[in-house]
Amino acid sequence: MDDRAQAAPGRPPGETQGRTQGRTQAPLRLGRTEFAPGRLLVMAIVNRTPDSFYRPGLTWDEGAALERVHTVVAEGADIIDIGGVPAKPGTEVHVDEEIQRTVPFVAAVRAAHPDVIISVDTWRNEVGRAVCEAGADLLNDSWSGWDPKLAEVAAEYGAGLVCSHTGGQAPRTRPFRVSYTDLMADILDRTLELAARALQAGVDPSRILIDPAHDFGKNTWHSLEVSRRLGEMTATGWPVLISVSNKDFVGETLGAGIEDRLPGTLAVTSVAAWLGARVFRAHNIVQTRQALDMVAAIRGDLQPARTVRGLA
Amino acid sequence: MISRAVLCPSPPLLARELTGRDPAVPGLRATCTAAVAWLLEPKPQRVIVVGPAPATDDWDPAGRLDLSAFAPALDHGGKPGLPLSLGLGAMLLDQAGYTGNRVLQAVGEGEPAGQCAQLGAALAAAGEPAAMLVLGDGSARRSVAAPGHLDERAVPFDDEVVRAVRDGDLPALAALDPGLARELMVTGRPAWQVLCGALGPRRPVTEVLYTGAPFGVAYLVARIDPGGRVASSAQRRFSPR
Numbered sequence: 047m048d049d050r051a052q053a054a055p056g057r058p059p060g061e062t063q064g065r066t067q068g069r070t071q072a073p074l075r076l077g078r079t080e081f082a083p084g085r086l087l088v089m090a091i092v093n094r095t096p097d098s099f100y101r102p103g104l105t106w107d108e109g110a111a112l113e114r115v116h117t118v119v120a121e122g123a124d125i126i127d128i129g130g131v132p133a134k135p136g137t138e139v140h141v142d143e144e145i146q147r148t149v150p151f152v153a154a155v156r157a158a159h160p161d162v163i164i165s166v167d168t169w170r171n172e173v174g175r176a177v178c179e180a181g182a183d184l185l186n187d188s189w190s191g192w193d194p195k196l197a198e199v200a201a202e203y204g205a206g207l208v209c210s211h212t213g214g215q216a217p218r219t220r221p222f223r224v225s226y227t228d229l230m231a232d233i234l235d236r237t238l239e240l241a242a243r244a245l246q247a248g249v250d251p252s253r254i255l256i257d258p259a260h261d262f263g264k265n266t267w268h269s270l271e272v273s274r275r276l277g278e279m280t281a282t283g284w285p286v287l288i289s290v291s292n293k294d295f296v297g298e299t300l301g302a303g304i305e306d307r308l309p310g311t312l313a314v315t316s317v318a319a320w321l322g323a324r325v326f327r328a329h330n331i332v333q334t335r336q337a338l339d340m341v342a343a344i345r346g347d348l349q350p351a352r353t354v355r356g357l358a
Numbered sequence: 359m360i361s362r363a364v365l366c367p368s369p370p371l372l373a374r375e376l377t378g379r380d381p382a383v384p385g386l387r388a389t390c391t392a393a394v395a396w397l398l399e400p401k402p403q404r405v406i407v408v409g410p411a412p413a414t415d416d417w418d419p420a421g422r423l424d425l426s427a428f429a430p431a432l433d434h435g436g437k438p439g440l441p442l443s444l445g446l447g448a449m450l451l452d453q454a455g456y457t458g459n460r461v462l463q464a465v466g467e468g469e470p471a472g473q474c475a476q477l478g479a480a481l482a483a484a485g486e487p488a489a490m491l492v493l494g495d496g497s498a499r500r501s502v503a504a505p506g507h508l509d510e511r512a513v514p515f516d517d518e519v520v521r522a523v524r525d526g527d528l529p530a531l532a533a534l535d536p537g538l539a540r541e542l543m544v545t546g547r548p549a550w551q552v553l554c555g556a557l558g559p560r561r562p563v564t565e566v567l568y569t570g571a572p573f574g575v576a577y578l579v580a581r582i583d584p585g586g587r588v589a590s591s592a593q594r595r596f597s598p599r
Contacts, residue, residue: 346431349379350379351379351380352377352378352379352382353376353377353382354371354382354573356370357370357371357376358369358371358498358572358573358575
């Protein structure tokens, strides 16, 4: 185990080191629901953008987006992650426009699915405030505390917060020759620092997650490294979220185009689950749910659906 | 003397813990439960459990089914592990709340019919009147999807077993060919022949509660009343699984 992780600030209060690798300890609360350790959650991506990298514009139309929510909930998604701004560089989306894209939709999802966990992928406190007013449960800050006031909003509304690592990159920028003398130390330092700040701001400790943010401020080697060493993050006791679905590091690793990255995505998903990650942001819900259920069954956290082979 | 007897199947999946989130065979389990309740109704002073095993032997009455043998993640249970058939019999008795004397008698899979009959007679003669719970199955070669694939002789063999049980035709059960039974992966043959020996020459009144082969293995649940009528008010269950 990494000494730095042991000594790092921001460990969940009262939590001890993991019993075994691949296990997390504290319950995770999102919305009104408490999720036990061992429960693996699927976070379905529903972007209100015309230009996100995977199937751009798929849910740009509000009707199509709401239909998509109904579908992913039926497919076993636990969390809906709504985004109004793509991660990649492109046409600027101002605060007002981001609010316009996300807030009415959060309200519509909340009305249609009172119990589903609603997350909003944003770095801006103004957007965070507006979506929390509309019923969001979790602020997914993919840009690593770029706007420090976002944590205060989460605290004010009793919402959850994702604390991620980008290596200091500004929102919507791509990595350019990024390097780290110690990647995992940098990731742990930053995510635990943000978690500590969130605690200080008053965010409920059971609603704080950490995310290494694959591909954000990272080349493919970096993303593979953090995938291999994810256990160092889960060992902190904070619930770990990973966002790897169809990303470039999967494509570069396998030489696979955007439509051919599902097997690689599921492999990373499975390894991360084995190493103790608990929330999985995904485009392909049925397949992700199955991969996670398989891992949970191997770990003994989930009963198989039906077993008669060799037992008749 | 045998007061009542019941035939039950002995697949591992009879243990609810082994079929995952889906009960898989709820109807079959319920039928076994009902049959064992009927078996215990007269409050017998002892219950003899008879089931096939690699060798003829009597087992520790404190023994239980070791589920971890089939699903290593499950708890061993901390008690002496029994052969499958006896373990399932012990499980059924436990589930029925039976805490009285029990004899756990394994009968060797290759035991000749005559030896089986002698064993049955000896069990019936020893001690106070007893109820007998007999475990075992018909052919595991009833279909191409069956554990032993398809053998055309399987269904006729099983049909004859069911007919003999339904008619109380013990001589027909006693005459089942051990060689053919082995070829057809019939596990119940020696245990049924022990029952024949235990009941002697009387023609019992019987009721078949369940026949089916949802996974290509023939399961049979039946009540056997050596001395009289089987109560007609009793529950019948003919669900397919």
